[in-house]
Amino acid sequence: MADPSSLRRLGFSAALATVIANVVGTGVFTTLGYQVTDTTDGFALLMLWAVGGIIALTGALSYGELSAAIRGSGGEYRFLGRIYHPGLGTIAGWVSIAVGFAAPVALAAMALGRYAGPLVGVQDRYLGILVICGVTGVHLLAPETGGRVQVAVTSLKVLLIVAFVAAGLSSGIETPLTFAPGADSLRQIASGPFAIALVFVSYAYSGFNAAAYFQGEVVDAERNVPRALVLGTLLVTALYVALNWVFLRTTPIADLTGQIEVGAIAAGRIFGPAGGRVMSAIISLLLISTISAMTLAGPRVIEAMAEDLPPLRPLAERTGTGAPARAVLLQGALALAFVLTNSFDGVLTYAGFTLTLFSLLAVGGVMLLRHREPDLPRPYRTWGYPWTPLFFVAFSLWTVVVVMRDRPTQAVGGAVTLGLAALLTWVVGEGDGAPPG
Numbered sequence: 001m002a003d004p005s006s007l008r009r010l011g012f013s014a015a016l017a018t019v020i021a022n023v024v025g026t027g028v029f030t031t032l033g034y035q036v037t038d039t040t041d042g043f044a045l046l047m048l049w050a051v052g053g054i055i056a057l058t059g060a061l062s063y064g065e066l067s068a069a070i071r072g073s074g075g076e077y078r079f080l081g082r083i084y085h086p087g088l089g090t091i092a093g094w095v096s097i098a099v100g101f102a103a104p105v106a107l108a109a110m111a112l113g114r115y116a117g118p119l120v121g122v123q124d125r126y127l128g129i130l131v132i133c134g135v136t137g138v139h140l141l142a143p144e145t146g147g148r149v150q151v152a153v154t155s156l157k158v159l160l161i162v163a164f165v166a167a168g169l170s171s172g173i174e175t176p177l178t179f180a181p182g183a184d185s186l187r188q189i190a191s192g193p194f195a196i197a198l199v200f201v202s203y204a205y206s207g208f209n210a211a212a213y214f215q216g217e218v219v220d221a222e223r224n225v226p227r228a229l230v231l232g233t234l235l236v237t238a239l240y241v242a243l244n245w246v247f248l249r250t251t252p253i254a255d256l257t258g259q260i261e262v263g264a265i266a267a268g269r270i271f272g273p274a275g276g277r278v279m280s281a282i283i284s285l286l287l288i289s290t291i292s293a294m295t296l297a298g299p300r301v302i303e304a305m306a307e308d309l310p311p312l313r314p315l316a317e318r319t320g321t322g323a324p325a326r327a328v329l330l331q332g333a334l335a336l337a338f339v340l341t342n343s344f345d346g347v348l349t350y351a352g353f354t355l356t357l358f359s360l361l362a363v364g365g366v367m368l369l370r371h372r373e374p375d376l377p378r379p380y381r382t383w384g385y386p387w388t389p390l391f392f393v394a395f396s397l398w399t400v401v402v403v404m405r406d407r408p409t410q411a412v413g414g415a416v417t418l419g420l421a422a423l424l425t426w427v428v429g430e431g432d433g434a435p436p437g
Contacts, residue, residue: 019232027204053237064226101298
């Protein structure tokens with residue numbers, strides 16, 4: 001086994017880029033059309049994205065303390081295994097591999113195929129497969145190579161979003177929608193449809209904890225990972241609010257209602273008839289960054305589990321360049337399987353429910369760990385403790401209740417996923433929850 005310190009080849013910029021790229025995916029370009037179906041007040045719609053960002057920020061602040069106190073890659077696998085029980089950590093690891101990374105990679109690739117396929121004359125499914133294979137190949141190289149690619153692609157993603165926002169604000173196109181708060185704003189914010197929309201917005205922010213999954217490879221991780229989590233979440237929140245402001249400012253709600261390709265529709269308003277095609281190409285580039293970020297972070301969960309579980313030990317082996325090649329290939333294969341079956345359209349709904357359960361346990365674990373091990377070294381401590389983790393836990397519990405009440409099918413899907421993860425844990429075994437020594 002390689003010396004863990006020798007694997008620390010990713011700097012702060014790579015960690016920050018991965019957080020941003022994991023969060024900014026298809027959600028911000030697709031969900032607004034469903035939000036405006038029942039919520040039509042401009043202030044309320046922007047508040048959806050602002051509140052979602054605040055929730056994600058409280059989670060990022062809490063995960064920062066966990067990553068500083070509990071060393072090693074693996075995310076919830078490492079955290080829950082140490083705080084609660086190794087079996088629970090292993091269940092969280094299986095869920096992260098399938099629901100948290102492989103399925104979203106496939107969804108992003110399929111979305112990319114639908115956006116870019118007509119532009120390049122390739123069938124959408126085949127294009128998605130080619131992109132997954134290409135990105136997987138990049139991350140089979142040395143980790144620092146994948147990190148540099150991630151920084152470059154994510155920088156392009158941020159610049160393109162900023163350019164789109166600037167173009168929208170300078171276009172002179174403006175709908176009658178007002179963004180000043182009013183009496184109707186408060187009524188809509190307190191409504192049931194707003195609550196459901198906030199669940200999906202919060203899922204659009206999932207990935208704020210991405211750097212915690214591969215912190216074992218980050219230089220000065222105790223300092224750089226918390227910084228990347230918090231700063232990345234703040235930057236994404238600003239991008240999300242600004243982007244949705246431009247969508248709503250330039251495009252009538254009637255044109256957005258029920259539509260998926262809201263970015264292309266808004267681009268058509270701003271740039272003219274060719275705008276939709278331009279936006280499709282831009283979104284395709286952004287999705288490549290998302291796929292790359294998940295391909296960087298996800299295999300580190302597989303590797304962390306394989307180091308602890310003898311039956312999976314071969315997956316922990318690295319190549320001469322330091323890449324966890326077998327873990328990268330396994331996630332790529334799972335993503336390709338999802339693309340080929342084309343049978344998981346509902347994953348974006350039930351995945352939010354499933355992943356929320358584990359993030360709730362992880363953030364709640366900040367308080368439990370402080371109570372149980374007050375002398376544990378913590379180079380970083382959660383700002384605003386204990387109210388910060390309590391806020392996140394309260395919202396997560398509310399999310400679980402709302403989904404169980406209003407989306408019972410997706411809640412059942414989440415329960416089935418947990419059952420399968422528990423079965424795998426029983427068959428393969430459980431890790432010890434300890435970081436690598």
